[in-house]
Amino acid sequence: xxxxxxxxxxxxxxxxxxxxxxxxxxxxxxxxxxxxxxxxxxxxxxxxxxxxxxxxxxxxxxxxxxxxxxxxxxxxxxxxxxxxxxxxxxxxxxxxxxxxxxxxxxxxxxxxxxxxxxxxxxxxxxxxxxxxxxxxxxxxxxxxxxxxxxxxxxxxxxxxxxxxxxxxxxxxxxxxxxxxxxxxxxxxxxxxxxxxxxxxxxxxxxxxxxxxxxxxxxxxxxxxxxxxxxxxxxxxxxxxxxxxxxxxxxxxxxxxxxxxxxxxxxxxxxxxxxxxxxxxxxxxxxxxxxxxxxxxxxxxxxxxxxxxxxxxxxxxxxxxxxxxxxxxxxxxxxxxxxxxxxxxxxxxxxxxxxxxxxxxxxxxxxxxxxxxxxxxxxxxxxxxxxxxxxxxxxxxxxxxxxxxxxxxxxxxxxxxxxxxxxxxxxxxxxxxxxxxxxxxxxxxxxxxxxxxxxxxxxxxxxxxxxxxxxxxxxxxxxxxxxxxxxxxxxxxxxxxxxxxxxxxxxxxxxxxxxxxxxxxxxxxxxxxxxxxxxxxxxxxxxxxxxxxxxxxxxxxxxxxxxxxxxxxxxxxxxxxxxxxxxxxxxxxxxxxxxxxxxxxxxxxxxxxxxxxxxxxxxxxxxxxxxxxxxxxxxxxxxxxxxxxxxxxxxxxxxxxxxxxxxxxxxxxxxxxxxxxxxxxxxxxxxxxxxxxxxxxxxxxxxxxxxxxxxxxxxxxxxxxxxxxxxxxxxxxxxxxxxxxxxxxxxxxxxxxxxxxxxxxxxxxxxxxxxxxxxxxxxxxxxxxxxx
Numbered sequence: 001x002x003x004x005x006x007x008x009x010x011x012x013x014x015x016x017x018x019x020x021x022x023x024x025x026x027x028x029x030x031x032x033x034x035x036x037x038x039x040x041x042x043x044x045x046x047x048x049x050x051x052x053x054x055x056x057x058x059x060x061x062x063x064x065x066x067x068x069x070x071x072x073x074x075x076x077x078x079x080x081x082x083x084x085x086x087x088x089x090x091x092x093x094x095x096x097x098x099x100x101x102x103x104x105x106x107x108x109x110x111x112x113x114x115x116x117x118x119x120x121x122x123x124x125x126x127x128x129x130x131x132x133x134x135x136x137x138x139x140x141x142x143x144x145x146x147x148x149x150x151x152x153x154x155x156x157x158x159x160x161x162x163x164x165x166x167x168x169x170x171x172x173x174x175x176x177x178x179x180x181x182x183x184x185x186x187x188x189x190x191x192x193x194x195x196x197x198x199x200x201x202x203x204x205x206x207x208x209x210x211x212x213x214x215x216x217x218x219x220x221x222x223x224x225x226x227x228x229x230x231x232x233x234x235x236x237x238x239x240x241x242x243x244x245x246x247x248x249x250x251x252x253x254x255x256x257x258x259x260x261x262x263x264x265x266x267x268x269x270x271x272x273x274x275x276x277x278x279x280x281x282x283x284x285x286x287x288x289x290x291x292x293x294x295x296x297x298x299x300x301x302x303x304x305x306x307x308x309x310x311x312x313x314x315x316x317x318x319x320x321x322x323x324x325x326x327x328x329x330x331x332x333x334x335x336x337x338x339x340x341x342x343x344x345x346x347x348x349x350x351x352x353x354x355x356x357x358x359x360x361x362x363x364x365x366x367x368x369x370x371x372x373x374x375x376x377x378x379x380x381x382x383x384x385x386x387x388x389x390x391x392x393x394x395x396x397x398x399x400x401x402x403x404x405x406x407x408x409x410x411x412x413x414x415x416x417x418x419x420x421x422x423x424x425x426x427x428x429x430x431x432x433x434x435x436x437x438x439x440x441x442x443x444x445x446x447x448x449x450x451x452x453x454x455x456x457x458x459x460x461x462x463x464x465x466x467x468x469x470x471x472x473x474x475x476x477x478x479x480x481x482x483x484x485x486x487x488x489x490x491x492x493x494x495x496x497x498x499x500x501x502x503x504x505x506x507x508x509x510x511x512x513x514x515x516x517x518x519x520x521x522x523x524x525x526x527x528x529x530x531x532x533x534x535x536x537x538x539x540x541x542x543x544x545x546x547x548x549x550x551x552x553x554x555x556x557x558x559x560x561x562x563x564x565x566x567x568x569x570x571x572x573x574x575x576x577x578x579x580x581x582x583x584x585x586x587x588x589x590x591x592x593x594x595x596x597x598x599x600x601x602x603x604x605x606x607x608x609x610x611x612x613x614x615x616x617x618x619x620x621x622x623x624x625x626x627x628x629x630x631x632x633x634x635x636x637x638x639x640x641x642x643x644x645x646x647x648x649x650x651x652x653x654x655x656x657x658x659x660x661x662x663x664x665x666x667x668x669x670x671x672x673x674x675x676x677x678x679x680x681x682x683x684x685x686x687x688x689x690x691x692x693x694x695x696x697x698x699x700x701x702x703x704x705x706x707x708x709x710x711x712x713x714x715x716x717x718x719x720x721x722x723x724x725x726x727x728x729x730x731x732x733x734x735x736x737x738x739x740x741x742x743x744x745x746x747x748x749x750x751x752x753x754x755x756x757x758x759x760x761x762x763x764x765x766x767x768x769x770x771x772x773x774x775x776x777x778x779x780x781x782x783x784x785x786x787x
Contacts, residue, residue: 045114047075047123058088058191063126066111068488073111076122089120091191096122099190101165101474106157108178108188127188129181132174132242141245144276150177151239152303153185158235159299162228164471166196170220171211172234174241199226213254214247218290221258229292232302236287236295243276244269248288262290279309304352308344358382358421382421389414389426396433404444404463407437411467437467442476449483454522457483490516490524497531500580504573506539507585542571546592553600556607559626561600566630568593597634601641608642612649615678620646646683653679654688657695666699718764 024031047064053074054061064075078092099110109125132150135142142150154177161167169176170192178186192210211220217233219226240248248266251257266288268281283305289295296302332346332353345352354363359376369379395410411434418427441464448456461480464472472480493516500509513532519525545568552561573582573590582590604623611620624646627639657672673695681689 045116045121047073047121049075058092059122064123066123068492072126073123074108074126076124078120092120092122095189095191095193098165098167098193098195099124101477102161102167102190103470103472103477104157104160106153106184106186107161108186110190124188125186127178127180127186129179132177132179132185132238135179136174136241136245141273142242144243144280146183147239147242148280148306148309149183150179150185150242151235152306154187154235154238155232155299155302155306157187157299158228158231159303161193162196162231162299165474167193168196168199168226168228169193169231169234170226171215172231172238173212173215174238175212177238194226196227213257214241214249216258216261217292218262219292221261225292227292228298229295232287232295232299233289233292235302236284239280239287240266240269240284243280244272246272277309283309301350305345356419356421358385361420382423385417385421386423386426389417389422389430393426393429393433396430396437404437404441408441408463408467411437412469415469434467438464438473438476441467442473442479445476445479449479452517452519454487454519454525456521458522486517486519487524490519490528494524494527494531496580497535501531501535501538503577503580504571505577505580505582505586506535506542506571507583507589508580509535510539511583538571542568542589545571546589546596549596550592553596553603556603558600558604558607558623562623562626562630562635565593565597565600565635568596569630569634597638601638604638605641605645608645609649612646615675617678617680621680621682643683646679650676650679650684650688654692657692661695661698664702666702670695670699714764718760 046068047066050063050065050072052060053063059076059078062075062077064073065071066073078088093113096110096113099108100113103109108127111123111125113120113122115121132142154172158169158172161169167190169187169190171189172187176187176189178188180186211234215234215237217226217230220230237248249257249260249264251260265285268278269276269284270278270281283302287295287302296305332349332351344354353366355366356362357364357371357374357376358378358381359371360374362371362373364371364373364378370376371378392410392414396407396414414430414434441460445457445460445464448460461483464476493512497509497512500506500512509531513528513535516528519528545564549561549564549568552558552564571589572593573586608620608623611617624639624642627635627642653672653676657669657676660666660669660672673692676684677689677692
């Protein structure tokens with residue numbers, strides 16, 4: 001069993017035994033409660049159950065959503081208690097097949113029959129409306145125009161089913177007549193329908209009759225010959241119920257109701273309700289005649305009679321029970337009897353006494369020479385129309401095997417003219433020739449389908465639909481249905497392949513495309529071939545790009561390898577893709593790309609360190625810019641690793657230069673700072689660049705400090721030496737000054753020597769300062785590397 005997850009809306013599989021328990025969704029990992037079989041949200045094959053519409057004796061009808069065609073359908077599910085009864089299963093399948101062969105605007109269309117977990121189900125058209133029985137419950141009874149309109153639509157459906165396949169509905173009731181919101185009637189429930197061949201084989205009287213007792217025909221009760229007139233009897237009972245709001249026969253048991261069908265006649269509706277025309281009562285009386293021969297011969301005849309009824313008056317019904325005639329009336333072309341001038345049908349044989357005018361298409365008396373409305377010569381115009389129709393007949397048979405367009409156009413034009421005057425012999429001839437054309441087109445359709453050629457198949461389907469006015473045989477409809485299903489599958493698989501191509505799952509796309517049927521021509525065929533060529537081309541490009549990247553990495557040609565990896569990145573599979581599983585070849589490609597990137601990263605990082613030690617910063621810069629230009633997530637990771645290695649090298653050089661400068665090893669510090677400034681500015685913070693550039697200033701400042709300290713020390717030493725050497729002389733000289741016998745020459749000599757020593761000390765101090773200034777301006781400043 002499958003159901004729709006309430007969290008992510010994906011389909012989840014579960015066993016029927018898990019109903020009512022909790023189950024974790026494989027997609028979103030959320031917990032869901034597994035619903036009961038055929039409950040809301042349960043997935044049956046291609047259908048999602050929405051809600052229950054109704055429940056019958058053998059089956060339940062659900063409103064469901066068909067996912068593949070995006071439409072609402074009615075899903076009729078056979079009850080589990082009947083799933084093991086072979087007779088009930090055969091009846092269910094037979095009803096489905098009977099309905100599937102009919103396509104009519106007033107019959108509910110059947111789409112498909114299938115099985116899910118042992119339960120049979122039938123997919124059919126969902127009618128947005130209500131049943132006639134439900135309308136009766138609300139309104140009591142319907143108006144006469146509305147009831148007659150519903151009856152005519154159902155009669156057209158019954159006439160079509162019998163004329164096309166010899167199918168008898170066997171259960172025409174208000175419950176099985178669905179009314180759309182626009183008032184259109186649709187006949188539903190072909191579960192009891194039988195083909196003419198089946199009815200011919202049932203010669204024995206059955207213990208129980210099929211159908212609803214209140215609407216069943218006498219011959220069905222007796223088990224005698226059954227045909228389409230049995231449905232007309234049921235339609236008469238339904239019309240009685242619609243206009244009166246009550247059943248024609250009622251009883252305490254089905255057997256009593258069946259007896260009344262065999263022996264009694266219902267009350268006239270016009271006696272029960274005066275507003276019902278007597279003509280309606282006469283029509284119902286004829287529909288409910290006890291023997292089929294007394295009823296209308298077809299639904300078409302019933303429609304023609306109903307079209308003549310004036311629902312606003314209470315006139316007399318046109319039936320064979322009328323025994324009077326007008327000697328001045330018109331003669332019936334069927335039996336020759338004379339009728340009143342205002343009679344539309346022959347009162348003796350029931351033949352319609354009018355035919356369409358060949359010019360204006362108004363009704364004129366059968367055999368009239370001139371039209372009373374347009375005045376045309378009806379006889380002459382009929383002769384012209386006969387010639388024109390005969391020419392169309394000749395065009396229908398004059399077609400070649402390769403070109404049938406003209407024949408199809410002639411058949412379409414002929415069918416369009418059938419609403420006007422059309423002689424019966426040409427109708428029969430057209431039926432024969434259109435049947436030959438249909439057989440030829442069916443053979444062409446089979447050949448085109450077998451050759452898997454879309455354009456030829458669609459052209460033949462169009463020709464067949466136009467030529468047959470949509471009335472195709474079961475074989476053609478089955479073949480067209482198979483083609484439409486194959487076309488839907490082809491479109492779905494092509495969309496999946498395109499999605500795989502967009503996600504770069506190229507091997508997966510190739511696998512999907514190679515499993516498709518080899519349809520050619522048309523939009524889908526050309527699209528399939530284009531996708532296949534595109535997939536093969538991209539696979540070859542992907543393999544070549546990966547092989548080239550591997551070769552360049554092994555040759556340590558890093559720049560070209562990076563460009564090759566940039567080309568390979570165009571074929572990478574995005575992460576976290578859902579609803580699409582890559583093949584092993586796609587996974588191997590992803591693994592190969594990862595290996596190449598890892599090897600490139602390790603080799604490039606190792607060589608990058610070697611280049612930095614050799615101060616080959618030009619190559620380092622070129623490689624870094626190339627990696628940055630790739631722009632892929634993997635290249636960004638590699639770029640971060642390379643910049644990290646460069647940053648570590650720059651920090652190492654910076655710390656070394658700073659340590660030497662701190663230790664006043666200025667020669668080694670200058671070499672270290674010059675080595676640091678070899679690194680391009682792009683890899684060094686601005687603060688460290690300024691620190692390196694200010695090295696000369698800091699060295700000069702240190703030199704000034706040291707020289708100032710040295711000069712002061714030297715000056716103090718000279719002064720101390722002078723004091724130590726010339727101090728005693730000064731003392732002696734002073735003593736001589738205070739002695740009478742002092743020698744003036746000796747005193748002068750001491751004074752001269754002392755002054756001379758002071759002058760020498762002063763001159764030496766000036767020389768040291770001058771030399772310091774000259775050395776200060778001779779040191780060049782450090783400059784950072786710009787590249």
